[in-house]
Amino acid sequence: DIQMTQSPSTLSASVGDRVTITCRASQSISSWLAWYQQKPGKAPKLLIYKASSLESGVPSRFSGSGSGTEFTLTISSLQPDDFATYYCQQYNSILGTFGQGTKVEIK
Amino acid sequence: EVQLVESGGGLVQPGGSLRLSCAASGFTFSSYSMNWVRQAPGKGLEWVSYISSSSSTIYYADSVKGRFTISRDNAKNSLYLQMNSLRDEDTAVYYCARVNSGGLLTPWGQGTLVTVSS
Numbered sequence: 229d230i231q232m233t234q235s236p237s238t239l240s241a242s243v244g245d246r247v248t249i250t251c252r253a254s255q256s257i258s259s260w261l262a263w264y265q266q267k268p269g270k271a272p273k274l275l276i277y278k279a280s281s282l283e284s285g286v287p288s289r290f291s292g293s294g295s296g297t298e299f300t301l302t303i304s305s306l307q308p309d310d311f312a313t314y315y316c317q318q319y320n321s322i323l324g325t326f327g328q329g330t331k332v333e334i335k
Numbered sequence: 336e337v338q339l340v341e342s343g344g345g346l347v348q349p350g351g352s353l354r355l356s357c358a359a360s361g362f363t364f365s366s367y368s369m370n371w372v373r374q375a376p377g378k379g380l381e382w383v384s385y386i387s388s389s390s391s392t393i394y395y396a397d398s399v400k401g402r403f404t405i406s407r408d409n410a411k412n413s414l415y416l417q418m419n420s421l422r423d424e425d426t427a428v429y430y431c432a433r434v435n436s437g438g439l440l441t442p443w444g445q446g447t448l449v450t451v452s453s
Contacts, residue, residue: 262439264380271430271443272380278437315380319438322394324370326380 230254230318234327240335247303249330251316256296260320263292263301266329267312275314276301306332337361337442339431344447351421351451357414357431357444365409368392368434371416372443373427381427384416385434399425421451 231254241247251261259279264272274283276292279299289304303310311334316327343355357369371383384405385394393405404417414431428448432440 260438264440266380271445272440273443274439274441277439283441317380317440319440322385322392322438323396324382324438324440326382329379 229323230257230321230325232316232318232325232327234314234316234330236330237328238331238333240333241306242335243306243308245306245335247306247310247332249301249314249316249332251294251299251301251327253297253299253318253320257318257320259295260318261292261294261299262317262319263290264315264317265310265312266315272315303332337433339433339442339444341429341431341444341447344429344449346450346452347421348453349422349451352417352419353421353449355416355418355429355431355447355449357416359412359414359433362433364407364412365389369407369414370432370434370440371405371414371429372432372440373425373429373449374446375424375427378427383429386414418449421449423451425449426451 233252235250261279263276266272275286280292291302313329313331315329338360340358347353368387386405402420406415428446430443430446432443
């Protein structure tokens, strides 16, 4: 199975900060990488697919990059609504494994 | 509006059984593969099971293989997860999610909580 490793596990930041989260795959997944946002008590919401494509309706301050085994999610200017947990997920295989999550907290 | 609504969660003793349902609306259910994903309290997301649109292809995570059975009824626009021999570690919120053509999970239901405890 493909393992996904996110870093950091927790990130403390302020409104307006630029934030970057990293996700590494244990083997190449080309660009078959998605990012989800989850708020407490809610279901995950798709933000980015195919490593860098923005889901419809997602603010442009979110961006993704990478291919192969290394990927990043960047929030260009953190907004109050962005404090949440973010998960990467590979969908190169049907067994779509997730990273362990990165919680973005208020500094 | 595309909507997925899970039901059937609750408190069950270790070794017990439970059947989860996911009611789909707002899209042609029979055209999409579906997944179950779970999240233990305070933990991350864990993929549980996959079923293709026609039920011809089914996969399970090793952690539930032999104990859980995924199924669907396209005439009723419904997805199911039969969970047997439940363990403490199966305690989680269980989400159903639609699999888009590229393999993406979107949207997700709101989740149903399963608690395995004596």
